Amino acid sequence: MHTSDGAGVRLNRIIAQPHLDHVDPFVLLDEFRSDNPDDFMAGFPWHPHRGIETITYVVYGAVEHEDSKGGGGVINDGDVQWMTAGSGILHQEMPQKRDGKVWGYQLWLNLAAKDKMVPARYQALDDEMIPVSEQEGLSVKVIAGAFGDATGPADTYYPIDYFDVRLGEGSRFAHRVDSGQEKAIYVHSGSVVVDPDGEAKVVEQGNFVILGEGNEIVISGHEADSGFLFLAGVPHREPIARGGPFVMNTRDEIHQAFEDYRSGKLY
Incomplete structure (x- = not known):
């Protein structure tokens, strides 16, 4: 499903759309692939996550990442950024202009209820490591x-x-x-x-x-x-509650995530 997210990045939403909500334990898959900088240069400015891991794989291009835990760097051709949001983190992902092209994927891996509030962490997996x-x-x-x-x-x-x-x-x-x-x-x-x-x-x-x-x-x-x-x-087979950038098990937990974000307790 073609849509836009972040500050107007045009993308193909494969999982987390009306025809396919999730493939447990995967709760989102986006493809961003364009040779028109207007489609992607606005990027994904600062936003929160809780309850998931976000996995960004850049096939071609460059995306600069920064998060509230001090993680960050530039994700280049073939690199992967594996970020565990856990109990909460803020981050931004901003494409860099290179040949006017970018191609990559963001996958959200749902955390089981017992792991949703683990500490946030960041893994930088450079192409030569994979x-x-x-x-x-x-x-x-x-x-x-x-x-x-x-x-x-x-x-x-x-x-x-x-x-x-x-x-x-x-x-x-x-x-x-x-x-x-x-x-x-x-x-x-x-x-x-x-x-x-x-x-x-x-x-x-x-x-x-x-x-x-x-x-x-x-x-x-x-x-x-x-x-x-x-x-x-392996599927978790647990209830899935969504609220924007948060994926939890109940609506009450989603409401709490938004409250923690507003009060500065999430990160």
Whole structure:
């Protein structure tokens, strides 16, 4: 769903929209991708979060980050910023002008009720820290979780997989996930063939697919230079209450988050 957020950044909201509220434990996925600086230069000025982790992955471009806990820096090509909002944090993310282009993603990972008020923290995962598993015609960037001989550097509260997969026509991505995990892909380039229920299905660029039952995932490239994000995680199966930048379990907790923000207690 095409929308805008922050100070007017145009983006594609994949999760957290009328047709797809969440894929537990993932409660938001945005793609920001443009070669028009007017679409993104206004950025995301200072705003709060509580109850989630925000994961910003810049495929191309540069985004400057600063937060109320002293974290910050510039997120460049291939870098990831993994921010645990926990009990509360303020931050801003401001794109930098480079060739007039930017491409990246923000993923929100819901924290379980027992972890919603953990201390805030920041992980800067530079591109050179993030391993890439290379096989014939296949490249898997492992931000979190493990694939082949690569283990992602993210320190996570729960086992999750977050991969950026690139593959050529006919190349295969084969991966086994643990029982009970929710799993999905977002095709960001080209097209791929998914076999969720024994029937091959071509998925074109710009489509999001929740994968069905079963632990074995097999996805093939349908054309050259195809790619997708792969997400997998164990659902919390807890109530989800949203209020702008806050994700809690009850409306009372959302009201408290806003009150704490207004009174300066949130950060």
